[in-house]
Amino acid sequence: MFLWPWADRLGLQSELQYLPISAYPQQPSTARFSRCDRVALMQSVTIIGSGPAGLTAAIYTARANLSPLLIEGWQSGGQLTTTTDVENYPGFATGIMGPELMKEMRAQAERFGSEFVTGDVTAVDFAQHPFNITIDGERTIQTKTVIIATGASAIQIGLPNEKRLTGHGVSTCATCDGFFFRGKDLVVVGGGDSAMEEATFLTKFATKVSIVHRRDKLRASKIMQDRAMKNEKITFVWNSVIEDVLGQDIVTGVRIKNTVTDKTSELACAGVFVAIGHRPNTALFTGQIDMDEKGYIRTLTGTTTNVRGVFAAGDVQDSIYRQAITAAGSGCMAAMDAERFLEASD
Numbered sequence: 001m002f003l004w005p006w007a008d009r010l011g012l013q014s015e016l017q018y019l020p021i022s023a024y025p026q027q028p029s030t031a032r033f034s035r036c037d038r039v040a041l042m043q044s045v046t047i048i049g050s051g052p053a054g055l056t057a058a059i060y061t062a063r064a065n066l067s068p069l070l071i072e073g074w075q076s077g078g079q080l081t082t083t084t085d086v087e088n089y090p091g092f093a094t095g096i097m098g099p100e101l102m103k104e105m106r107a108q109a110e111r112f113g114s115e116f117v118t119g120d121v122t123a124v125d126f127a128q129h130p131f132n133i134t135i136d137g138e139r140t141i142q143t144k145t146v147i148i149a150t151g152a153s154a155i156q157i158g159l160p161n162e163k164r165l166t167g168h169g170v171s172t173c174a175t176c177d178g179f180f181f182r183g184k185d186l187v188v189v190g191g192g193d194s195a196m197e198e199a200t201f202l203t204k205f206a207t208k209v210s211i212v213h214r215r216d217k218l219r220a221s222k223i224m225q226d227r228a229m230k231n232e233k234i235t236f237v238w239n240s241v242i243e244d245v246l247g248q249d250i251v252t253g254v255r256i257k258n259t260v261t262d263k264t265s266e267l268a269c270a271g272v273f274v275a276i277g278h279r280p281n282t283a284l285f286t287g288q289i290d291m292d293e294k295g296y297i298r299t300l301t302g303t304t305t306n307v308r309g310v311f312a313a314g315d316v317q318d319s320i321y322r323q324a325i326t327a328a329g330s331g332c333m334a335a336m337d338a339e340r341f342l343e344a345s346d
Contacts, residue, residue, distance in 0.1 A: 041141055041142060042130065042141070042142050042143070042144075043067075043068075043069045043141060043142070043143040043144070044066050044067060044068070044143070044144050044145065044342060045061045045066045045067075045068040045069070045143065045144070045145050045146075045147065045335075045338050045342075046068070046069045046070075046071065046131075046133055046141070046143035046145070046146050046147070047061075047068055047069070047070040047071070047146075047147045047149060048071050048121050048133070048146065048147070048148050048149060048150055049070075049071075049072075049073070049078070049148065049149030049150040049151055049314070049316070050070060050071075050072035050073060050076040050077055050078060050102075050106070050149075051077065051078020051079065051080065051102070051149060051151050051314060051315075051324075051327060052078065052080065052102075052105065052314065052324045052325075052327040052328040052331060053149035053151070053313040053314025053315070053316075053327040053328065053330055053331035053334070054070060054072075054078075054147070054149035054313070054314070054331060055070070055102070055105040055106055055108075055109050055328075055331070056105070056313075056327075056328040056329075056331030056332050056335070057147045057149060057313055057331040057332070057334050057335040057338075058070045058109035058114040058335075059105070059108055059109045059112060059114070059335075060331070060332050060335030060336065060339075061114075061147075061335045061338060061339065062109060062112035062113045062114045063112050064335070064339050065113075066338075066339060066342070067113060067114075067115065068114050068115070069114075069115045069116075069117065069141070069143070070109065070114055070115070070116050070117070071117050071119060071120075071121055071133070071135060072116055072117070072118055073118070073119070073120050073121075074118060074119065074120055076102075076106075076118065077099065077102040077106075078102065078151050078327075079151065079153075079154075079173075079315075080098035080099070080101060080102050080324055081098060081099050081102055086098050086101055086176070086324065087179065088175065088323075088325070089101060089324055089325055090325065098176075101324075117135060119135040119136040120135070120136055121133055121134065121135055121284060122134050122135065122136060122137045122284075123137070123140075123284075124146070124284060124285060124288055125288075126146070126285075126288045126289060126307045126310055127288075129144070129308075129309060130142040130143055130144050131143050131144075131145075131146055131309065131310070133146070144309065144342060144345070145309045145310070145311070145338040145341055145342060146309065146310045146311070147303075147311045147312075147313055147331075147334045147335070147338055148282075148285065148289075148297060148305075148310065148311065148312045148313070148316055148317075149312075149313045149314045149316060149327075149331060149334070150280075150281040150282065150284070150316050151280075151281055151314055151315045151316055151327075152278040152279060152280040152281060152296075152315035152316060152319075152322065153278065153279050153281060154172035154173075154274065154277075154278050154279075155274075155276050155277045155278060155279050156172070156274055157189065157242060157274055157276070159242065159243070159244050159245055160244055161244055161245045161246070161247070162245055162272075162274070165245050165247060165250070165251050165272075168247075168249060168250045168251065169245075169247060169250045169251025169270060169271045169272060170245060170251060170271070170272050170274065171271060171272070171273050171274070172273070172274050172275070173273075174188075174197075174198040174199075174201045174202050174273050174275075175201060175323070177271075177273075178201055178202050178204065178205050178206075179205060181202070181205055181206055181270055181271045182205045182206075183205070183206075183207055184205075184206055184207060184269070184270035184271060185206065185207055185208045185209075185210070185268060185269045185270060186202055186206045186208070186209050186210070186269055186270065186271045186272070186273060187209075187210050187211075187212055187242075187254055187267065187269045187271070187272045187273070188202065188209055188210070188211045188212070188272075188273045188275055189211075189212050189213075189242055189272065189273070189274050189275060189276060190211070190213065190274070190275035190276045190277075191211075191213040191214070191215060191217075191218045191219045191220060192218070192219045192220050192275070192276075192277070193219075193220045193221055193224045194275045194276075194277065195211060195213075195220065195275035195276070196211075196218070196220045196224040196225060196227065196228040197224065197275075198273050198275045199211050199228055199231075199234055199273075199275075200224075200227055200228055200231060200234070202273065203231055203233040203234060206233065207233070208233055208235065209233055209234050209235070210234075210235050210236075210237055210267060210269070211228070211234060211235070211236050211237065212237045212240050212241070212242055212254070212256060213236065213237070213238060213239075213240070214239065214240065214241050214259055215238070215239065216238045216239050237256060237267070239258055239259045239260045240256050240257065240258050240259060241256070241257055241259060242254045242255065242256055242257075242272070243255045243256065243257050243264065245272055246266065250270075251269065251270060251271055251272055252268065252269075252270075253266050253267055253268040253269055254266070254267050254269060254272060278315070278319070278322065279295065280294070280295045280296045280297070280315065280316050280317075280319075281316060282295045282296070282297060282316060283295075285297070288307070289305050289306065289307055289310060289312075290305060290306040292319075294319060296316065296317055296318070296319050297312040297316055297317045298317070299311075299312050299317045302333050302334075302336075302337045303317070303330060303333045303334040303337050304337055308341070309338075309341055309345075311334040311337050311338055311341075312334070313327070313330040313331045313333065313334035314327035314330055314331060315327055317330070318330065
């Protein structure tokens with residue numbers, strides 16, 4: 001049986017469910033999935049990405065008898081595979097572990113005939129139709145439609161212990177993990193709307209929330225600033241940056257440096273929420289498709305892009321909501337848009 005290693009230290013035994021290791025997503029057998037030498041050279045629908053958006057698109061296109069190919073990457077499952085209990089996804093009254101949810105989604109997509117390839121897309125060519133997609137730099141397939149569901153990654157500070165303690169007190173999603181820090185002191189890093197929103201949300205559970213910001217003024221909108229400043233549980237640590245996250249197995253505090261005086265100090269906390277933005281995973285598509293100034297793919301009607309036959313779903317085109325349920329919903333939309341495109345093209 002498996003239990004998140006920091007659960008007992010945070011006193012969460014009664015709040016976290018035990019989960020057998022077998023419930024976690026396992027890599028598909030190399031004989032069937034990790035090589036693409038058995039994949040047809042021409043596909044009707046190819047989905048790039050294996051988070052909620054990509055897997056939902058696979059379920060819908062498979063049920064439409066389109067035999068989708070999903071390229072899931074060597075690190076499959078999206079951000080939910082690093083999430084603990086998911087309690088805001090409909091249909092699970094007692095919650096579900098993030099990895100288990102992705103395992104179930106994948107099994108559902110496979111049940112209806114979706115084909116999976118484990119590998120990274122290393123190149124795309126949307127200049128001509130059918131489109132060309134290269135996997136691991138070795139094999140190029142052609143496809144009539146593409147659904148891009150590569151998601152977005154939270155921007156991290158880059159501290160020595162930040163990655164090591166992610167999932168053990170370091171988080172990038174207050175909505176996902178705030179519940180587990182009931183009655184604890186927390187730190188939020190950032191000065192924009194996302195940081196104010198995260199900090200305000202965390203006051204529902206935390207005893208105290210300290211916002212650490214490198215300047216003496218916030219970048220957040222006035223309404224978000226006012227909301228945070230009026231909250232009695234929120235305090236501000238101005239002109240400061242976090243030099244490192246403290247703790248061996250779980251977060252116990254942070255080391256802070258004042259950017260004006262250069263003095264360092266330590267602040268005790270049970271969790272650190274990094275809210276300095278997200279970066280869409282779109283570098284692969286630079287010059288191939290229209291994006292906004294932050295790199296998010298621009299979608300027009302529904303999930304359509306400026307390239308006919310290419311659709312985008314999930315966090316790769318959503319800089320606002322960034323939830324599993326909204327990603328899944330847009331994956332459904334992309335599947336239906338691709339199906340209609342194919343019907344109109346026949």
